[in-house]
Amino acid sequence: xxxIPAIDIIDGKCVRLTQGDYxxxxxxxxxxxxxxxxxxxxxxxxxxxxxxxxxxSSAPKNLYTLNQVALDTNLKIDFxxxxxxEDSLIQAFRxxxxxxxxxxxxxxxxxxxxxxxxxxxxxxxxxxxxVKDNKLAVHGWQEETDVDILEFINDYSDDGAVNFVCxxxxxxxxxxxxxxxxxxxxxxxxxKINLIASGGVSSIRELKxxxxxxxxxxxxxxxxxxxxxxxxELMREFGDQQ
Numbered sequence: 001x002x003x004i005p006a007i008d009i010i011d012g013k014c015v016r017l018t019q020g021d022y023x024x025x026x027x028x029x030x031x032x033x034x035x036x037x038x039x040x041x042x043x044x045x046x047x048x049x050x051x052x053x054x055x056x057s058s059a060p061k062n063l064y065t066l067n068q069v070a071l072d073t074n075l076k077i078d079f080x081x082x083x084x085x086e087d088s089l090i091q092a093f094r095x096x097x098x099x100x101x102x103x104x105x106x107x108x109x110x111x112x113x114x115x116x117x118x119x120x121x122x123x124x125x126x127x128x129x130x131v132k133d134n135k136l137a138v139h140g141w142q143e144e145t146d147v148d149i150l151e152f153i154n155d156y157s158d159d160g161a162v163n164f165v166c167x168x169x170x171x172x173x174x175x176x177x178x179x180x181x182x183x184x185x186x187x188x189x190x191x192k193i194n195l196i197a198s199g200g201v202s203s204i205r206e207l208k209x210x211x212x213x214x215x216x217x218x219x220x221x222x223x224x225x226x227x228x229x230x231x232x233e234l235m236r237e238f239g240d241q242q
Contacts, residue, residue: 001210002217003238004078004196005039005224006048007032007069009062014225015052033068040073042231043239047075048101048165048198048219054082055103063095070096078126078165089116093124101165103128104138106156107147114159126163126196127156131182137169149182153190165196165219178218180209187214202228204237211238 008015014032030038036047047069053061060066060082070077079092080101092100106113106127117125129149130137136147153164166186168179178200186195194216201207202223210218223229 001207001215001238002046002196003044003207003234004046004048004217004219005035005044006050006198006219006221007035008050008052008221009065009081010052012062012065032062032065033072036069036073036075039231040075043235044231045074045076046217047073047077048221049077049079049097050101051079051081055080057082058084059088060092063091066092066097067095080126080128086116089120093120099124099126099163101126101128103130107136107138107145107152110155114156114161117156117159117161122160122162125161126165127152127161129153129164129166130169131166131179132169134182150186150189153186153193157190157193162192163194163196163216165198167198167219168200178206178210180213183210183213183215204229204233207234207238 009032014030014035039047049066051060051062066077066079069075076098077096078099078101079097080103083089083092083100083102084105089100102113102125129152131149132144134149135145136149136152137144168182178197183195183197196217196219197210197215198219201218201220207218220229224231
């Protein structure tokens with residue numbers, strides 16, 4: 001299972017939100033580049049970078065930071081936030097993203113996003129599914145839809161998509177445990193997809209549960225910043241599986 005540390009960015013700074021609420025924002029002292037450099041030095045290989053400014057607007061706003069991290073580390077970055085056009089998708093790749101996360105647009109314009117999966121390759125696109133009560137939310141989690149998570153995955157997997165990151169909004173930033181039951185249900189229905197778990201991860205023990213469940217990767221954010229998960233212990237436990 002991949003361990004994927006997360007960096008969320010607002011105004012060029014490292015932040016974490018609680019349940020996707022921009023009003024519950026905590027700004028951390030380290031810059032995104034400093035955090036990424038530290039992860040790289042410790043031996044991590046992957047990074048989940050979210051442009052929260054971009055998520056609230058119509059285009060990415062922190063591509064410069066993405067480019068800095070890509071040039072200064074060997075981290076394999078999946079980048080999301082504000083990808084609404086093919087131009088912004090290409091800009092993210094040119095700025096150093098190995099993969100691009102598509103969230104809101106994947107819900108609102110599946111025809112276009114399925115075309116991108118075909119054009120750029122299923123390995124380059126991650127479909128972001130932000131879930132609240134089994135329904136998807138969009139636009140930085142500010143708007144709820146009536147799209148069911150299982151229907152969403154089924155629709156895209158039928159057209160060749162394989163990478164999905166699923167975030168339970170009710171769990172995100174709470175550090176009270178991730179949605180084991182939700183991920184179990186998804187993998188029971190779609191055992192061949194690469195499912196990345198996100199939201200609520202709070203311990204090494206929980207990460208082992210997710211590994212046993214069969215998830216492809218797990219995103220870890222606030223628990224690292226708040227010191228609930230020690231990075232060196234994380235590497236000892238999962239470093240050989242990255």
